[in-house]
Amino acid sequence: MKYTKISSDKHFDLAKFPKGEISKFWLHIINNGLGEPIRVPILVARGQKEGPVLGLNAALHGNELNGINVIQRVFDRLDSSDIVLKGTVIGILVANVPGVLLGQRRFNDDFDLNRQAPGSENGIASSVYIHRLIDRVIKHFDYFLDLHTTGYGKQNCWHIRADLSDKETKNLALLQNPEAILHSTPDEKTLRGYASSLGIKSLTLELKDPFIFQPEVVNESAVAIWNVMNYLDMVPNPRSNPFEDTWLVEKSRWMRSNAGGILTVFPEILSSVEEGEKIAEVRNIFGELNMEFFAPNSGIVIAKNVNPIAQTGSAILNLAHKIERVPCHIT
């Protein structure tokens, strides 16, 4: 498949994209305050043969950038191969265009696009924006991978959040070989939750850290998505990706500090902690110990706060406590 020239439109008519080609497309979604278009960059690879529609979405939170690079890699791989694609891959390179340009998680009206679904044509700016993105693009998907990272001041392991009670969704998570898979049934105001309510098999990929392209996790995720496409019979050959074990997490929760001050969190990402182990401390600005924190149960660390300036109520770490080590074999 080869890239074609760039086009732009207010409408997203999937049937008009040429088969056997990769189209670069700007979706004119709303206007800014000077009446100029705000446009969402999208890649569309339409196969010669019929098959499912796989949707990839990056930077719904404007500081979460790794997914942009992942989508570029997936389409470059399609471009450089002579495989016959079955079905369609749609990659929204930047979902939250104003947020990315401002370097911030939220939309430019200070609302979180991932808490606004399904949005409204008569709502505030972020509500109209997400409504049109869903109505024009996302509703076409059969399968949906929403690519995120953790937020400002935090570190994440590479993990997937998905409803593991659905067997196909669980397989789609396992075959991606993440470091952990968290069972979660999403709120319908999130994009994953709303897409799920439309019958779209939807998973959230948490690709490590914000504000950066991290080549290792980008590469692993691009391989993982290729394996998803192979599982869905869209491309012929899986890419090499040795089956490894992963953490299957039934329950996890963010621990928070009920003291404010200078926070140090001790365990590293993916390390095991024992019940009663000291995991963090808060000191005042003169270095005096204010509060110590201990693990309420044994488990592993999915994510942690690395910002030392921690007001009362700040996150400490995300502790997965109902866990099982399983091979990434699909059934």
Ligand SMILES: [Zn+2]
């Ligand atoms: Zn996010």
